[in-house]
Amino acid sequence: MLLLPGAEPFTHEGSAIGVLLCHGFTGSPQSLRPWAEHLAAQGLTVSLPLLPGHGTRWQDLQRTGWQDWYATVDRELRELSRRCDQVFLCGLSMGGALALRLAARRGAAVSGVALVNPAVTFPRFKGYALPLLRFLVPSAPGLISDIAKGGGRETGYERVPLHAAYSTRALFALVRSELPQVTQPLLVLRSRVDHVVPPTDTVLVVSSVSSTDVTEHVLESSYHVATLDHDAERIFQETDAFITRLATRKTARDGT
Template identity: 55%
Template sequence: MRIPFRGAPAAPLDPALVAPMSTPARPELTGGRRIGVLVQHGFTGNPVSMRPWAEDLASRGYAVEMPLLPGHGTRWQDLNRVGWSDWVATVEAAHDKLAAENDAVVAVGLSMGGALCLRLAADRGESLAGVCVVNPAVDTLRKDVRALPVLKHLVPAMPGIANDIKKPGADEHGYPMTPLKAAASMFAGYAELRRDLPRITVPVLFFRSAEDHVVDISSSRALNARLSSKDFEERVLEDSYHVATLDHDAPRIFAESAEFIERVTAAPK
């Protein structure tokens, strides 16, 4: 049996490149209401994949909290020291900060970041106005995932999933490897989330790339089948791969998510 790549030491990413983002609300641009948006990157990624979206939201007057998840933005080996509960806690902390400082909060996320936003909606939906997700991962058709509980003890990592982007020259600066202990924790978290999807009743806007080489159609099927939200819409992106926030459809995501946020955070009449 040939053992997969075990991973040589990797140069850390530039801290300035992957830095979190925190901006205050500008209620003069949002009808006098202070609106917060939690922006969350995905597995093996970092804020690079979400920064253009976060900056667009900030320019519209929204308070933005874009945290760097534990184990990300440094070396891929660091990711094997943390797991799903650490990432959930980070998202909850960012949400709590926004909720304390603003009149309404929306969560937006990519891939695992989308799953974490949905986890937040299942657990704290009463304090969320809505969720917007791009290619969220909550399930998979891959059979090899079943081997992760054993494989994670034998192999530290497998080849990475970064830069599934159709647009030439785009780079999310993700890890070159997929750490298996972290991946096993992530998929266990997805299983818990799937069971709890019926608890999500807040508005959900779901963008899905027609061609995605990371997240397959099973996640879309799970959301369509199990969400309890009466305000749920799936929109297909025809010109982007997985990291659509850096791809050809990014301007559409920015514009349509802003319309969604404005609608779900509007003051009651």
């Protein structure tokens, strides 16, 4: 199956500090590639996998579910943990939900979590209809390329397969129940204007985690896919500072 342009996974072998990036629902690694390439340029070890069913055609996503997507990022985390002293997680939208579940379940294997417009809720009205609707209608119009920057384009599906959407809804419910188990330092960057994920999702995440080290920034000039938008450079810089601060703290604590 041919991949959409830019949907290829990205990896880079670097230092003993690893970063795992998780892309969003119906999206692809293309939306996070500049972020991943920036981190690689800083000398870090980077993994940006393609989630199952993504990056090809929406019908392929119809045959997958959250368990497949989570298994992929869980496997990547285990592999990074084998090679690196510290591993940080980054996620956009649903990728943020996957990162939060990894943090909740893998504990000390995760040194910190950086999220951009994390999604942890499903639109209520659409959610009520999904259990039945998914058996009657295979897909619905999607929303990609929610980008304020002129010429910005996200590689992803313009149709949302409803079986996969139903699975996403289940993932979000599970992640919400596990948020109190997240104790790692947390960096959250939220767009003031987001046509995909409501700001209340970030409020829910920040208020529900057990992390004592939480930093939140509002992105004034970007929409949902902020990693490809006007504030992309700020996201990169804030992530650099976040990882450097925590890595330096660990080095000082270990006395190395």
